[in-house]
Amino acid sequence: MLLCVTASHKTASFDLLERLSRHPETVAPTLVEAGAEGAVVLSTCNRFEAYVETDDLDTGAVLEVVAQATGIPSADLDGSYRVVEDRRVAEHLFAVASGLESVVSGEGEIAGQVRRALTGARKDGTTSPALERLFQRASQAQRKVKNVTALQRAGRSLVRLSLELADSRIADWAAERVLLVGTGSYAAVTLATLRERGAVDISVFSPSGRAELFAKKHGIRAVSASEYAATAQRSSLLITCTSVSEPVLGPEQLQRPERTASAGCPAGSAGGSQLVIDLGMPRNVDPAVAQLEGVALLDLETIRLHAPIEELQATDAARAVVREAAEDFHAAGSRAAVTPAVVALRTHIFELLEAEIDRARRRGDEDGMVEQAMRHLAGVLLHTPTTRAHELAADGRGDEFVTALETLYGLIPESGAGEAAVSDIAASDVA
Structure with missing residues (x-):
């Protein structure tokens, strides 16, 4: 699970943001020591945010760690932060990186600060694969906002x-x-x-x-x-x-x-x-x-x-780009989540296919007509469950596909199976 604890100029006083920014380098290592899979801290002049990947720490535990690491009593943080969870984290970070959440909408300095936050986490050994992908996609979203909207021309640093x-x-x-x-x-x-x-x-x-x-x-x-x-x-x-x-x-x-x-x-x-x-x-x-x-x-x-009200058209266009980038991020993540299961199904079906093709050859399929028909049938049979796997994953139900695979075929997916095999399936579907 991804979550973000964010205190910014929209939620916190200037004095509290100043206190949070004094020792941000201690927060991510403390979160990882407490059981988080990864943590990246973004600390700027107008915001303090902790991005966390964790299955063991709930929001309350994360806030306690932030309070401990910064030396700020939890009571002082009450009412000065927001918690963003799961699918909303990507859209939030992409908006931050693009300058949409800054004091001056569209200001350019924040993009470099987001990149440096990831670099710092790498140096400290606190990042994780999911956070790496999240922050890399944030930089891509920021560049697209800059290239296709007038936000940064409307905004000022x-x-x-x-x-x-x-x-x-x-x-x-x-x-x-x-x-x-x-x-x-x-x-x-x-x-x-x-x-x-x-x-x-x-x-x-x-x-x-x-x-x-x-x-x-x-x-x-x-x-x-x-x-x-x-x-x-x-x-x-x-x-x-x-x-x-x-x-x-x-x-x-x-x-x-x-x-x-x-x-x-x-x-x-x-x-x-x-x-x-x-x-x-x-x-x-x-x-x-x-x-x-x-x-x-x-x-x-x-x-x-004195921050000016920015041109609504430029801001709306940038928001649309950010939402699309967040949807793409989740689609890619959903596909990756069921990749091992899809690869396991593909491997099983094609092992059966090769055995049947070998048997057909021994029985005299010299012109390969039977082999061609069986390969085409295998592709057709794989198409629907592969498509369904991605649909279920997009709805957050990828575990149902994994369970069905184990129930029907006795298959247990291997973690770390690559995306290349899934691409091969798509090609074989139309063979």
């Missing part, structure tokens, strides 16, 4: 939306002194978006010490730890986007003798004020900076409130 919100405070982007805090994938997207808007005076600081490498690659100035506070005070726009678990920007970095506009104050922003944009999850900026005179803080919670 969090980075782009945050800078659009900053437009009302910035008269001339070229005059801004920008300090970028962080050197990951979000930082690269942020830098590119800043340059699109005309920003040229951009520096970068990295809490992990990677500023020099990032700066050299992108042609901007690196800021050392000793320069950080002074540079922060001189900057008119500060954007943080790191994955560290504690704030990297607070009053201690921004505090200076006078917070009023003067000749020495930052240029660019109206009135010499500073704008701080916090794209981090957990938050990178101490909320206390908003209390400093002349400092405005724009964080994810505020950005979320």
Whole structure:
């Protein structure tokens, strides 16, 4: 059974999502240790989701493990999550990967985060065949949504939306002194978006010490730890986007003798004020900076409130693609579930066929007419039960076919029988 425990901006507070995102790497291994066949955790700035394959753990047990691994009491989680089960899991993940469940519908960053969640599970040894197939199909669904709908053109990334919100405070982007805090994938997207808007005076600081490498690659100035506070005070726009678990920007970095506009104050922003944009999850900026005179803080919670209503036509088209992809996923899974039984039936019938053909040859079937007729009959006889097996599996009743096979023929399917044999059946049906 597949299930997903999901807490997102739609169900949980920003503070709870921040707490859940502090140590997501502990959740999947703890779930597997507790008895799950596999687990993949997707943790982003606006959601925390645990995808689990299990026959032994019920929903309550999974939630207890999540609470244990994150250190968050179960009572704090009550009312802040949804549980998605069985056939609905695929459609949910495909919608998430396509950006349909994001703060900004159609945002592109989530697709890479879904892929990295699977990569992390592989590295930790917590994935399973069913979860592998689920997440691989999610990436395929996302690409199809991108290629055949206008969703991503209608939607905007969090980075782009945050800078659009900053437009009302910035008269001339070229005059801004920008300090970028962080050197990951979000930082690269942020830098590119800043340059699109005309920003040229951009520096970068990295809490992990990677500023020099990032700066050299992108042609901007690196800021050392000793320069950080002074540079922060001189900057008119500060954007943080790191994955560290504690704030990297607070009053201690921004505090200076006078917070009023003067000749020495930052240029660019109206009135010499500073704008701080916090794209981090957990938050990178101490909320206390908003209390400093002349400092405005724009964080994810505020950005979320300004997410636009997307074009319904693009969203509806994307939803249709996602539903179709989920149906295809289940159809393929259903076919695979009865494959061993179908292969067992095929093997049994063709063993009988070969014995009868051998007997016919010994009796003088030199022109092969009897052999040809028997092979055609075998294909015809196999067609109906094969079709029926797939129909039953699609309805969740594949075990009925397996039971009938054992009752009628005494056959016990071997697990792991391949799909190739089933394809051979389809060909022989029309022979």
